[in-house]
Amino acid sequence: MKVLIAGLGLIGGSFALALRDHGIAEEILGVESSEEHAAEALQLGLADRIVSFEEGVPEADLVVLATPVDTIPLMAVKALNRAGGRQVVMDMGSIKGELCEVISMHARRGRFVAAHPMWGTEYSGPKAAQRGAFTGRSVVLCDTVRSDKDALATVEGIFRTLGSPAVYMDPEEHDLHAAYVSHISHVTSFALALTVLEKEREERHIFDLAGGGFESTVRLAKSSAATWVPILLRNKYNVLDVLREHIHQLQIMRRMLERDDAEGLKNAMERANTIQRIIH
Amino acid sequence: MKVLIAGLGLIGGSFALALRDHGIAEEILGVESSEEHAAEALQLGLADRIVSFEEGVPEADLVVLATPVDTIPLMAVKALNRAGGRQVVMDMGSIKGELCEVISMHARRGRFVAAHPMWGTEYSGPKAAQRGAFTGRSVVLCDTVRSDKDALATVEGIFRTLGSPAVYMDPEEHDLHAAYVSHISHVTSFALALTVLEKEREERHIFDLAGGGFESTVRLAKSSAATWVPILLRNKYNVLDVLREHIHQLQIMRRMLERDDAEGLKNAMERANTIQRIIH
Numbered sequence: 001m002k003v004l005i006a007g008l009g010l011i012g013g014s015f016a017l018a019l020r021d022h023g024i025a026e027e028i029l030g031v032e033s034s035e036e037h038a039a040e041a042l043q044l045g046l047a048d049r050i051v052s053f054e055e056g057v058p059e060a061d062l063v064v065l066a067t068p069v070d071t072i073p074l075m076a077v078k079a080l081n082r083a084g085g086r087q088v089v090m091d092m093g094s095i096k097g098e099l100c101e102v103i104s105m106h107a108r109r110g111r112f113v114a115a116h117p118m119w120g121t122e123y124s125g126p127k128a129a130q131r132g133a134f135t136g137r138s139v140v141l142c143d144t145v146r147s148d149k150d151a152l153a154t155v156e157g158i159f160r161t162l163g164s165p166a167v168y169m170d171p172e173e174h175d176l177h178a179a180y181v182s183h184i185s186h187v188t189s190f191a192l193a194l195t196v197l198e199k200e201r202e203e204r205h206i207f208d209l210a211g212g213g214f215e216s217t218v219r220l221a222k223s224s225a226a227t228w229v230p231i232l233l234r235n236k237y238n239v240l241d242v243l244r245e246h247i248h249q250l251q252i253m254r255r256m257l258e259r260d261d262a263e264g265l266k267n268a269m270e271r272a273n274t275i276q277r278i279i280h
Numbered sequence: 281m282k283v284l285i286a287g288l289g290l291i292g293g294s295f296a297l298a299l300r301d302h303g304i305a306e307e308i309l310g311v312e313s314s315e316e317h318a319a320e321a322l323q324l325g326l327a328d329r330i331v332s333f334e335e336g337v338p339e340a341d342l343v344v345l346a347t348p349v350d351t352i353p354l355m356a357v358k359a360l361n362r363a364g365g366r367q368v369v370m371d372m373g374s375i376k377g378e379l380c381e382v383i384s385m386h387a388r389r390g391r392f393v394a395a396h397p398m399w400g401t402e403y404s405g406p407k408a409a410q411r412g413a414f415t416g417r418s419v420v421l422c423d424t425v426r427s428d429k430d431a432l433a434t435v436e437g438i439f440r441t442l443g444s445p446a447v448y449m450d451p452e453e454h455d456l457h458a459a460y461v462s463h464i465s466h467v468t469s470f471a472l473a474l475t476v477l478e479k480e481r482e483e484r485h486i487f488d489l490a491g492g493g494f495e496s497t498v499r500l501a502k503s504s505a506a507t508w509v510p511i512l513l514r515n516k517y518n519v520l521d522v523l524r525e526h527i528h529q530l531q532i533m534r535r536m537l538e539r540d541d542a543e544g545l546k547n548a549m550e551r552a553n554t555i556q557r558i559i560h
Contacts, residue, residue: 094492118491137491167488180480182492185472189497191529192468193552198529199522200460206558208447211398211417212374212462215559216496217469222556225549229542236537242479243534247527249471249478254523257516262509269505272473276502278486279495 004060006031006053006075008041010121011092012066013129016046021131022161029056040126057082062154065091070230073102080108088151090115094178095234096142096171110148113155116140116174117164118182122222135163142171179238186220186228187243193221284340286311286333286355288321290401291372292346293409296326301411302441309336320406337362342434345371350510353382360388368431370395374458375514376422376451390428393435396420396454397444398462402502415443422451459518466500466508467523473501 003025005012012030019025030047032038038050053075057063063079065072072093079089080103090113091099103109117139121128139159144152156166169177196218200206206214232239256264283305285292292310299305310327312318318330333355337343343359345352352373359369360383370393371379383389397419401408419439424432436446449457476498480486486494512519536544 118489120492122493138488140489177480177482177485177489178492180476181486181489181494184475185493185497187533188468188472188530189493190549190552191526191533192465193555194529194548195464195522195526196460197551197555199525200457202457203558205457206461206555208418209398209420209457209461210559212400212458213402213465213469213500214461216499217465218555218559219496220493221552223549223553225546225553228549229545232537232545233540233542236540240534240537242475243530243537245479246471246475247530247534249474250468250523250527250530253467253471254520254527257512257520257523260513260516262513265509265512266505268474269470269503269508271477272470272501273503273505275473275477275486275498278483279490279498 001025001061002027002029002059003062003064004029004031004051004056005047005064005066007065007067008032008037008046008126008129009066010124010128011117011119012064013041013044013046013126014119014131014133015064015066015092015117017129017131018134018162019158020045024158024161029060031056037126044126044129046126046129053078054082057087058084061087063087063089065089065093068227068230069093069095069234073099076103076112077106080106080111083108083111086150087111088113088154090155092117094182094231096140096174098234100143100146100171104146109146111151113144113147113151114142114171115155115159116142116178117159122220124224124227134159137164138167139164140167140169140174142169142174144168175235176238179235179242183231183235183239184242184246186223187232187239188246189218189220189223190228193218281305281341282307282309282339283342283344284309284311284331284336285327285344285346287345287347288312288317288326288406288409289346290404290408291397292344293321293324293326293406294399294411294413295344295346295372295397296321297409297411298414298442299438300325304438304441309340311336317406324406324409326406326409333358334362337367338364341367343367343369345369345373348507348510349373349375349514353379356383356392357386360386360392363388363391366430367391368393368434370435372397374462374511376420376454378514380423380426380451384426389426391431393424393427393431394422394451395435395439396422396458397439402500404504404507414439417444418447419444420447420449420454422449422454424448455515456518459515459522463511463515463519464522464526466503467512467519468526469498469500469503470508473498
């Protein structure tokens with residue numbers, strides 16, 4: 001199949017590698033607004049050619065939108081406008097509500113499959129692309145009743161080949177759960193990095209002492225603003241809701257510590273420990 | 281050398297493995313208050329014999345205190361009381377202020393070396409012990425002017441053999457930096473786990489969506505209350521200070537999100553990104 005991927009960064013680039021490694025794509029066309037990224041993507045073999053979105057879409061059997069989430073809804077409409085016949089359009093974005101609403105009345109809505117593979121790293125750009133990225137991770141498919149059966153089957157088949165189990169949700173349900181499980185982690189990690197940069201004036205000590213658990217909680221703070229500002233703004237109410245709860249939980253721990261409440265801290269930590277039932 | 285290790289859990293057990301693997305310890309005596317852990321430690325080869333603290337200390341060339349931080353100061357005094365001649369006593373705890381103050385006037389203070397190797401995982405007990413644990417991680421040595429030269433040289437030599445570069449700090453300075461770089465990460469991780477457990481009633485979704493960054497920020501929430509309640513309480517003022525700053529940073533991000541302040545969020549994230557200068 002001939003695949004067009006718009007956005008050859010961390011997600012789109014890794015998807016390109018996966019499509020090639022599993023023999024799914026014979027040819028990959030790439031769309032990249034950054035000249036530097038376009039050159040890198042070609043050099044890394046993420047695409048065979050760089051094309052414009054307008055010229056690329058009509059050629060492709062599958063159009064994949066892997067650009068920042070603020071650009072996806074409009075590109076989805078433009079891709080569907082140009083995608084006649086049996087072509088399939090899918091996205092890989094972290095926000096689904098706005099996208100699914102925007103395309104809901106499009107005459108070719110059936111050709112679209114809204115997908116969010118649950119994989120990422122804190123790095124960005126073509127050089128961040130990784131082989132085997134999606135294997136063993138879920139992919140959330142949204143509003144699949146509105147996709148044509150063959151279009152859905154194409155996307156399901158790709159993720160099955162990649163070893164990514166499909167999970168089905170409403171767009172609103174997806175955005176809510178993504179706020180809880182992914183977006184809040186990025187907010188806390190950014191805030192923790194800022195806290196430590198603010199309090200710890202001796203950078204050398206951050207480096208020397210970092211074995212004590214800091215790296216894992218602050219890892220996501222390296223994530224790109226170009227990716228994460230649009231995600232947070234587009235999932236504003238869900239993120240704010242979970243952020244308020246998180247600040248509340250920190251204030252409870254703070255009050256217990258102020259009062260030397262060993263029993264309260266112990267109970268809170270043991271409740272927190274139950275997360276290992278779910279995340280191994 | 282004959283080594284006594286009090287506490288054969290994650291830290292003491294990993295130290296036992298490191299001492300053996302590097303040919304530093306010919307014989308390891310273990311002190312374990314839990315019968316189950318004592319049996320596990322023997323089975324895993326973390327100790328050759330389990331002894332009582334009182335009978336073990338006089339036999340050992342090196343006494344290592346690797347129990348929870350609330351028990352270390354008193355055990356340090358008791359070990360020094362029993363350690364005559366050229367014996368060396370060291371600890372591996374995450375809090376240094378109280379310990380160094382308690383032993384400061386001990387007639388044998390010179391035999392003690394206060395050490396904190398910057399390594400850990402979220403697991404606990406003898407089964408959590410890992411080979412190669414401390415290699416490549418710093419070890420903080422505190423108040424070394426009060427240690428006898430030969431005692432300090434013994435401990436420095438061990439960590440040099442393990443490949444752990446030594447960093448020297450005052451006890452107060454250590455506790456302050458440990459709060460910034462290690463302790464706060466545990467508080468945020470516990471609070472994040474509680475937030476998600478509170479908000480996300482459908483546990484299945486936590487599992488399905490967890491690829492989105494959640495595991496890394498919540499990993500430390502699996503850490504044991506027996507280890508972490510004493511650490512937080514004994515470093516209360518430093519932890520509260522950095523916790524207040526962290527809540528403040530989260531409130532700033534919350535206000536920016538409430539106001540759709542894309543520019544402010546972008547600047548905050550880009551400032552947070554600078555952490556990668558320090559933590560690679």
